[in-house]
Amino acid sequence: LEEPLIFEQGTPGRIGVDLPPVPAATSRLGGTARKGAIGLPDLAEPQVVRHFVRLSQKNYSIDSGLFPLGSCTMKYNPRLNEKVARMPGFADLHPLQPVSTIQGALGVMAELSDWLMRLTGMAEITLAPAAGAHGELAGLMAIRAAHVARGDARKRVIVPDSAHGTNPASAVLCGYTVESIPGTEDGRVDVATLKAALGPDVAAVMLTNPNTCGLFERDVRAIADAVHEVGAYFYGDGANFNAIVGRVKPAELGFDCMHINLHKTFSTPHGGGGPGSGPVVFAESLAHVAPGPRIGKADDGSYTVDAVPGGGAVGRLKAFFGQMGMFTRALAYMKSLGRDGLHTASGDAVLAANYLMVRLSDEMSPAFDGPAMHECLFDDSFLDGTGVSTLDFAKAMIDEGFHPMTMYFPLVVHGAMLIEPTETESKQALDQLVDALLSLARRAKAGEAAMFHAAPRYAPRRRLDETLAARKPILRWTPPVDARAAAE
Amino acid sequence: LEEPLIFEQGTPGRIGVDLPPVPAATSRLGGTARKGAIGLPDLAEPQVVRHFVRLSQKNYSIDSGLFPLGSCTMKYNPRLNEKVARMPGFADLHPLQPVSTIQGALGVMAELSDWLMRLTGMAEITLAPAAGAHGELAGLMAIRAAHVARGDARKRVIVPDSAHGTNPASAVLCGYTVESIPGTEDGRVDVATLKAALGPDVAAVMLTNPNTCGLFERDVRAIADAVHEVGAYFYGDGANFNAIVGRVKPAELGFDCMHINLHKTFSTPHGGGGPGSGPVVFAESLAHVAPGPRIGKADDGSYTVDAVPGGGAVGRLKAFFGQMGMFTRALAYMKSLGRDGLHTASGDAVLAANYLMVRLSDEMSPAFDGPAMHECLFDDSFLDGTGVSTLDFAKAMIDEGFHPMTMYFPLVVHGAMLIEPTETESKQALDQLVDALLSLARRAKAGEAAMFHAAPRYAPRRRLDETLAARKPILRWTPPVDARAAAE
Amino acid sequence: MRYLPLTGADRAEMLRVVGAPAIDALYRDVPAGMLHGTDAFDLADGKGEFQVEREMQAYARASRSAGDGPFFVGGGLYRHHVPAAVDHLIQRSEFLTAYTPYQPEIAQGTLQTLFEFQTQVALLTGMDVANASLYDGSTAAAEAGMMAVRITRRNKVVVAGSVHPHYRAVVRNQLGFAGIEVDLAPADPRAEDDIMARVDAGTAAVIVQNPGFFGHVSDLTTLADAVHAKGALLVVAVTEAVSLGAIESPGAMGADIVVGEGQSFGNMLTFGGPTVGLFATRSKFLRQMPGRLCGETVDADGRRGFVLTLSTREQHIRRDKATSNICTSAGLCATAFTIHVAMLGEQGVTHLAALNHAQASLAADRLAAVPGVTLVNDSFFNEFTLDLGRPSAPVVQRLADRGILAGIAPATLDGVEGDADRLASLLVVAVTELVTEDDVEALAAALAEELAA
């Protein structure tokens, strides 16, 4: 059954939410009262529930199967976290209440901060950023503020070409120009290339480690030294922190600051694209310009909201205190795993990726040698001459019951396929994925290109025309012409 | 993807629930400590969640589409009710706590009782029965106790042949013999036939009104008089109370007692087969033998658990107080609709059934003339000569995206198809059902029997071999022979 | 009204199609004067969701819920931790709002879950087969008694003093109306019953509970042999399903039928209902079993699938010849049971049982050290009986007034026949994994004060 838009199901005279009658009162809207109708459809509650249940049934999700999207870390989202986030003391709490009435929320922020600083070895933290890219911006602002404070404003930020697109975009937003540097044959930053690009006008080098090829940047210390030598700061993109959490402290690798994606490493749900949360940790080198909010503790043990370091050199990043709903989930997750569980989790994630890499190499072409970290990267050379593209291959996975891997990222590899299994998949599930992918690779090589081009066939939709969507954008429902005419 | 049994997914060494270590303590189990393993499979939490999410995706539900099962009243289950039932003051409460600590729960029971007695016009109530059939038993016990109390124990219970199977089964459980009487040509009880069957050894006549043909027993008052004339009691099966709630008081129809299915009339969810709740209301004529629990009110306004009328002539029906989880849901529902909403709901349910009956009559054969109450009944005469049975027709509905109607019930009609739309379906949804059924009927008449025999084709399973299941019952998983051999 | 999608225009159009002037006209078969408007009902009109929620919240807050402080009440319902995933899963529309799986092709989710439930119950109880759940433990016990009567064609059921008072009352009531003789041994707080003295050639079954209502755990092997020697069946009731993780299964001890309350797995206390009745037996008694059964079969393509089966035992087919009148099961509660047990697995069930037992053992030692308190049980699982040396009911009330729910004063319970003097001073105390050491200390301290007073 097809599910029409909610706008195509409305009939005046229905109500989906009963409300008490409006009491008689003086209107204070002055001349601004709404004149026309909004145009929303009227439905009853059962219809709305059925509509969204049916829509949901057209989605693939981590709860329905393996979701090996590289760089996205689709791990299991514990239901305890959902329960905790909905406790009235967190969900039904306003950030502008007096501090004496929000002690529990501040306590969560303080403990979460403590965990994140200890896990990263860092000295200061801000929980404000709403997502990873927002965290990048916060980190770069601190870097800029630090340079400005010492009278040394700089212009350039260096980003490897394998980086997430957010890195250069954030740098530009922070007023920098961006220089992209190519990687080595083995999928890593080349120290010599980097050194050549460095100079006194470089504000920061941004490095993702493990990087988006799923590899650990083994020269990270040398890079850090080179960066620091020219007076620049070393920014860590912590999107892949899940590979090393509980094992490696980013501060020891030489990073001056790093953002952390709570929705990747710490299991908060992706929710179809958000919300996220991107706290940033700062080494001593940048602690003096870390933005707020900053939770302190008074002598009587109560929590306080403290003044921001550096006199607010970096100002407010977001209204209120940050993504509390993600803080409670992430803290519940960390307490559940503990340092031992986090250590095991990162190890299992890395083991699973290496297992896939080795087993899939029977038919597929790894882009680089291992060991992989949390994800493994293949190029499309194994499809050479088959008439099957990375896109076709990915769509064929859908018919096998799996979500495709990340396609065409990172850009440094031709027809990239980036596979991240995470630690919450069983060996049986990994083996099922391997069997399906190997079988698909063999079928591609056996000349079954037509099947791949036709995929997916067993999904709620076959391949969608993205070109049409972009060429003639239809971004909202509009009433049918005859209905509009009738209304006039 | 097929989903194996949970037993086929276990691997020792996993845990799905972390628990604190067991402290050292003296064992008090004596010689009874378990010697062997239980044999349960070990899985991690993500696997269990995925297993049951996947299983759930193989179910049809009222939230996914129209569920026109006659006599089952598949109406929308409000989510407010689920929220209310989970409030800690209800969900995390023990019935054997001191009465001073369970005042809120008793208050819910008192208010629910009040609503049900006012809606039925009755004088007394027991909330204990766990389901409708359990309520029937409770009502019959009261009848037996009333007769015994006046030294007039009786033997027979009369039940129309259109009744639910629970009616005769409950009567037997209560020590009665059952006599079934046939209905009239127009689908109702024949007063003359009934009178002929009555006698001084008849304890009760059980009548469902509206009956299972979806018709109102228009001679109900005459029947009541005849029943009372021989000193018998008139039992009301309230399974179809939803057709008349807020409009007709069963007490006025002459019933001495009646059970109410909270999961039908009052929207508590069916949950794949339960739990239910079947409170019984009693007229003055039986109030003196009504079983407990009975909630009273002390002078200080606090609620009390009172002694049962009749000195416990009818004893305990169930441990504790009944299905509190259903009481809270049903009360939330009644408060939400109110007397006006209940009145509208029953009217809409009846209107929807009549609408379907009239529109479907274009191609299908109604068993009786209307007006229908909450459901409409068809026989299979419209399929004569098509080679399509009621079963085939029902299975073909699955491929159209609908749950089938009730088949082959009531028994009084050949190849019965009993359709109950309920008041929570929109006219659009009703029209979709009509279109689908009319189209199927036309295709059956057009000779497309093969399509019907092959149905369903678009369900998680095609037709299942029920004969095989009954002939060689496999009622549990057992380890594969080689695994057992290996373990020995 | 938010739950009703028909609009005034819809109703007018539908009435036109139906050919009726108004909805009331469809009720023309209702006797004159008996079709009412809303005025005939002295009840409130409908309310918005937040108003209803507020009113229900007021009721909820008027009780002292178990989680509000130290809590030691058991007696057939146990406060265990239910993982959040369980409640999440049973609230999925596809489980919550489905009907009994009469159309198996689109109900494999419910059916496979029930098949897994039946297997879990059979494994935990050590029996061959289990049904897909009954209302609760007490009615399951009554069903077991009636089943034994059908099997043995004898007409008397003996109920031991170890059985929960409410279960005793339910069995007596239900079997009594069915014309079956019920011989109730008095309450047995010290496990001194000579139950075999009540068994004769007319006895269909002996119903015992293990662990007993007062907490005792017993090796039932000898009893089973003795009961069988008399040609009767042994019915074992288990009200604390977690105990099956630590105690030898009733099946291994010789039970013919095991009934139980499954609430401990997956279900909150919910003031005692709904819960989930467990029912398991030997293969040879299968066709006398009450309740719904799910079985494995194949579909038209030969793929494994599940259906409701052996329904010729049931009321909707057999009517007055059915094995029971039961129509509704505890489907959703059984689903919660299944999910929780699946999460626990072998390791979790045994660990949870061991944890309960150890904490109860430590708590018993601590409470027995309170002056004036004697521990009645020499054996128990997670619930035991204390003798306070004075009437326990007023002590329980005073402790409740202090915020501590100390347990059950058995003398106050419906169905607890026995030596009133001996019962009056008893307190039945349950200790699950959710009871903390602080809770035990708080109870011990308060009890010491009360008893010193």
Added chain:
Amino acid sequence: MRYLPLTGADRAEMLRVVGAPAIDALYRDVPAGMLHGTDAFDLADGKGEFQVEREMQAYARASRSAGDGPFFVGGGLYRHHVPAAVDHLIQRSEFLTAYTPYQPEIAQGTLQTLFEFQTQVALLTGMDVANASLYDGSTAAAEAGMMAVRITRRNKVVVAGSVHPHYRAVVRNQLGFAGIEVDLAPADPRAEDDIMARVDAGTAAVIVQNPGFFGHVSDLTTLADAVHAKGALLVVAVTEAVSLGAIESPGAMGADIVVGEGQSFGNMLTFGGPTVGLFATRSKFLRQMPGRLCGETVDADGRRGFVLTLSTREQHIRRDKATSNICTSAGLCATAFTIHVAMLGEQGVTHLAALNHAQASLAADRLAAVPGVTLVNDSFFNEFTLDLGRPSAPVVQRLADRGILAGIAPATLDGVEGDADRLASLLVVAVTELVTEDDVEALAAALAEELAA
């Protein structure tokens, strides 16, 4: 560990396949001495679910949640009733645990929901198009400023005194780092701003808020004309989305970009995050819009379907040339918004808005009658400003100590530049449908006592 399905045997077998002796060996690229065991972290080991729940519950109980008593705090987040169905639906696995819909064939649920969201936002704001959500209202305001700079190629943004102090601070901070001049008018509690005085030929945009932070509602038509006459864009921020049901839409009043906080629909307060940033504009500015967009198209069989589109604006394609660095949206919060607005519909949104306004109007009258209190606003929606004639912050604290959360003392807020003396005595009070008459009476009485003291 319950979230980790690999067993020791699995790990051994996988290491064998991988050809590594141990998991640590896979980390051989980590510099020497920097690969640690658990001892290197001074943190707790893992805990069971009920232990974690207990610890988190302790935090939750250490706050005074909004529902615990009279509550009048607004200021950009509003406590409305969210129907239970909303939270139920967004917890469905298929919404909760899905990723950004990069594979549209198996993400139509999320995509169609976003398309409906975009339509709802466009309708409510009176604009042509809306994106699929940003982080929140404050960052959306900053994005709007930057977008105006891109469109006009001018480099100054004027922020009115009606704008929420936090939004002002965010705009100043983010635009400042981007090298854009930000001209902040002082806080404007009495709607006396002459904002046009700050607009010059270099001004890209004027950002105003309606209703303003202090509650005023304004007809922006004249301002829009004036701004346009200067070649600048008018950005209207709406922090209380419910007001759109009662007040003329910003689009109808001439806004070029509307940003807003959508929390009021479908989302709890959650201590201010996550919430849902609304962003809508005119069609002609579409390609300068930040954030994700969902568009309609057809599939290979010609059936309607939805995809993410115009991603050439976004960072993952355009990198340093993107319109924004935004990658993550507020997907799930937007889903909640969509469901709640769908439930309300035209009737519900307008009724809810009218109810809020009427209750606020009555409350304002009542509170203005308290001796010493003056109502500052001549116009407002559901939030208004009182002048207490003395510093309000201590009053707020004392009322909180008495269990009443009376509102916001604006002088205490980050970003609220302005006349400190005039601000110090103000109290901003929000009244939604959840505030009862009793709550208002309680506040009035307590306020009277505090002011008399």
